[in-house]
Amino acid sequence: xxxxxxxxxARQAEARRRExxxxxxxxxxxxxxxxxxKAWSTNKDRTxxxxxxxxxxxxxxxxxxxxxxxxxxxxQAIIGRVGGGPSTVHVTIPFVTNRRRDSHNYVGTVVKAIVxxxxxxxxxxxxxPEYVTVIDPTLIVxxxxxxxxxxxxxxxx
Numbered sequence: 001x002x003x004x005x006x007x008x009x010a011r012q013a014e015a016r017r018r019e020x021x022x023x024x025x026x027x028x029x030x031x032x033x034x035x036x037x038k039a040w041s042t043n044k045d046r047t048x049x050x051x052x053x054x055x056x057x058x059x060x061x062x063x064x065x066x067x068x069x070x071x072x073x074x075x076q077a078i079i080g081r082v083g084g085g086p087s088t089v090h091v092t093i094p095f096v097t098n099r100r101r102d103s104h105n106y107v108g109t110v111v112k113a114i115v116x117x118x119x120x121x122x123x124x125x126x127x128x129p130e131y132v133t134v135i136d137p138t139l140i141v142x143x144x145x146x147x148x149x150x151x152x153x154x155x156x157x
Contacts, residue, residue: 034067036147041105057113064117086154090135094142
C-alpha cells in the first residue's frame with residue numbers, strides 16, 4: 001500500500017511540475033530594444049542602387065541579430081515566450097529630426113528587414129501572415145536613436 005501511495009504522490013508531483021512548466025511557457029509580450037541604423041523609406045528604396053539597398057537591409061538585420069545575441073543564455077527563453085506561433089509585431093523607429101513622414105512607407109523597408117532578422121534568429125519559421133502580422137510603425141523623434149520592437153502573441157492560429 002505504501003508503494004502505491006508513494007508512486008501516486010510521485011505521479012501527482014510530476015503532474016504539478018508539468019503544469020508549472022506550461023504556465024512558464026505561456027506566450028507573453030517580448031520587447032527588444034537596439035540602436036537603430038539609418039532608416040530609409042519606400043520612396044528612397046525605389047531609386048536606390050541594389051547594393052546600397054542590400055547594405056541598408058543587412059545593417060538592420062545585423063542590429064536585430066546583435067540584440068538577440070546580447071540576450072545570451074536567455075535567448076531561447078525569450079523566443080519561447082513568443083511561442084513560435086502567430087504574433088503581432090510593432091516597431092518604433094527613431095529619427096533625429098522632426099519632419100513629416102508617412103509611417104507606412106517604412107513597412108516595406110525597415111520593418112521588413114527587422115522581421116526577416118527575427119525569422120533568421122528563430123522567432124518564427126517564416127514571415128508569412130500565418131505567423132506574423134505587422135502594425136504600421138510608430139515614428140518618433142529620439143536623439144538616443146533606440147529602435148523598439150514589440151512582439152505580442154496572437155490568439156488562435
